[in-house]
Amino acid sequence: SYVLTQPPSVSVPPGATARITCGGNNIESKSVHWYQQRPGQAPVLVVHDDSDRPSGIPDRFSGANSRNTATLTISKVDAGDEADYYCQVWDGDRIDWVFGGGTKLTVL
Amino acid sequence: EVQLVESGGTLVQPGGSLRLSCTASGLSFSSYWMTWVRQAPGKGLQWVANIKQDGSDENYLDSVKGRFIISRDNAKKSVYLQMNSLRDDDTAVYYCATSTVSMIFFDYWGQGTLVTVSS
Numbered sequence: 015s016y017v018l019t020q021p022p023s024v025s026v027p028p029g030a031t032a033r034i035t036c037g038g039n040n041i042e043s044k045s046v047h048w049y050q051q052r053p054g055q056a057p058v059l060v061v062h063d064d065s066d067r068p069s070g071i072p073d074r075f076s077g078a079n080s081r082n083t084a085t086l087t088i089s090k091v092d093a094g095d096e097a098d099y100y101c102q103v104w105d106g107d108r109i110d111w112v113f114g115g116g117t118k119l120t121v122l
Numbered sequence: 123e124v125q126l127v128e129s130g131g132t133l134v135q136p137g138g139s140l141r142l143s144c145t146a147s148g149l150s151f152s153s154y155w156m157t158w159v160r161q162a163p164g165k166g167l168q169w170v171a172n173i174k175q176d177g178s179d180e181n182y183l184d185s186v187k188g189r190f191i192i193s194r195d196n197a198k199k200s201v202y203l204q205m206n207s208l209r210d211d212d213t214a215v216y217y218c219a220t221s222t223v224s225m226i227f228f229d230y231w232g233q234g235t236l237v238t239v240s241s
Contacts, residue, residue, distance in 0.1 A: 045226060045227075047226070047227035047228075049167070049228075051167075055233075056217060056231040056232060056233050056234055057159075057167065057217070057228075057231050058231070059227065059228065059229050062223070062224075062227045062229070063224075063227075068229060100166060100167050102167075102227060102228075103226075104225075104226035104227070109181050110169070110183075111157070111169035111172075111226070112169070113166055113167040113168065113169065114166070115166050116166040116167070
């Protein structure tokens with residue numbers, strides 16, 4: 015099955031830019047989607063199809079996808095961005111919706 | 123406003139059965155795929171099953187095939203997950219989610235319902 019690899023944690027100070035990676039074999043051939051999950055809450059879609067933002071998501075959230083790594087970038091980070099972030103792709107070969115293991119973002 | 127509300131989660135013994143429900147509001151329910159995603163305690167997200175708009179197509183995680191059945195009732199704007207032969211590793215919060223833009227990602231989620239499998 016297709017595997018997505020994320021770093022367990024990322025830490026940045028307030029106001030800085032956070033970059034969360036998602037690795038996968040030739041991931042650039044797939045559309046990557048990102049979810050934010052605050053403690054005790056349901057996931058929220060923040061980026062879909064590599065770099066598109068749903069309505070209501072601030073433009074501080076952006077995405078990119080190249081070769082074997084997709085990246086979620088969050089600029090001007092604040093305490094409200096502290097959450098777990100998950101990448102996700104659709105594996106059409108196996109009819110499987112695959113999630114990465116998640117990255118905990120800490121705002122120092 | 124789109125709302126998905128899950129119910130039915132509880133403590134159940136290994137080998138037992140349980141039926142989860144999810145009722146939708148604020149969207150044209152019969153137009154969209156519906157999905158169940160689970161999250162074991164302290165773990166990540168895992169897709170479990172989904173069902174096509176008219177119920178004519180279903181997909182399942184390999185580890186639940188033959189044990190779980192997804193179904194829907196468009197008149198009641200509800201999707202269900204019948205869970206049989208439950209195992210300890212089925213313990214998780216089960217989220218209902220939908221895909222209103224594209225079936226390859228999930229743009230609305232419920233708050234989840236906790237299923238605990240333990241003797």
